Amino acid sequence: MSKRFFLLMATLLLSACGSPSILGGSPDVTLVAADGLPEPTRVDLLSSNRPYLIGPFDKLKIDVFGIEDLSNKEVQIDASGRLSFPLIGVVEASGLTPGELADLLENKLQGRFIRDPQVTVNLEETISQVITVDGQVEKPGLYPVIGRMTLMRAVATAEGASEFAKLEDVVIFRSVNGQQLAGLYNLKAIRRGTYNDPEVFANDVIVVGDSQARRLFQTLIQASPLITTPLIILFRQ
Secondary structure: OOHHHHHHHHHHHHHHOOOOEEOOOOOOEEEOOOOOOOOOOHHHHHOOOOOOOOOOOOEEEEEEOOOHHHOOEEEEOOOOOEEEEOOOEEEEOOOOOHHHHHHHHHHHHEOOOEOOOOEEEEEEEOOOOEEEEEEOEOOOEEEEOOOOEEHHHHHHHOOOEOOOOOOOOEEEEEEEOOEEEEEEEOHHHHHHOOOOOOEEOOOOEEEEOOHHHHHHHHHHHHHOOOOOOOEEEEEOO
16 A cells, blocks of 8 residues: 555544544444543542552651660662661562561561560652553563653663564553543654653553554554554543
């Protein structure tokens, strides 16, 4: 097929985005008109229903009751999710709740150093806002959102895309006002300046070059491989 045909198809698809339409005939997925994913609300960002899990760069205050040298100890979790505590050494803290970390420290101190330790762990400065970067990146995982984070920066934080990653197939999953949205982005197009590098927010899930995520957009991609603007779909409940 000619390049002119693909350009025509892309134009028709973009014009069709002026109103919601069912994608691929599925009643559960709808194409929506948007220049990109809408920003999440404050409620979307807070995630107050879940227990807080300690993560990289969090600052904690740890008290061992009755032991002056081990009281009011301020520690910061390092980038790998570990902390260093007197007498114990390095402890894996990432992924634990403050209560679970306190129990772990008590177990390590008990008997060997202190007969009956009573440990309290409080969050002093938290980075509860994290994104998930998955798929064809060098280091998939959870990463804190520090300041303004964009899609390109998020991928770079995961140590970049892998050698054979499909940079034209990057999906951002996001919850906004209780609705589940997904946007398809093209990192190559962003690098060329075809459209702006979108901002990402806490709780976003970014999947680079994953075939399962790409399948959501398969109908549109087959009709037009020229993605010159983000494609946004809504999962209807």
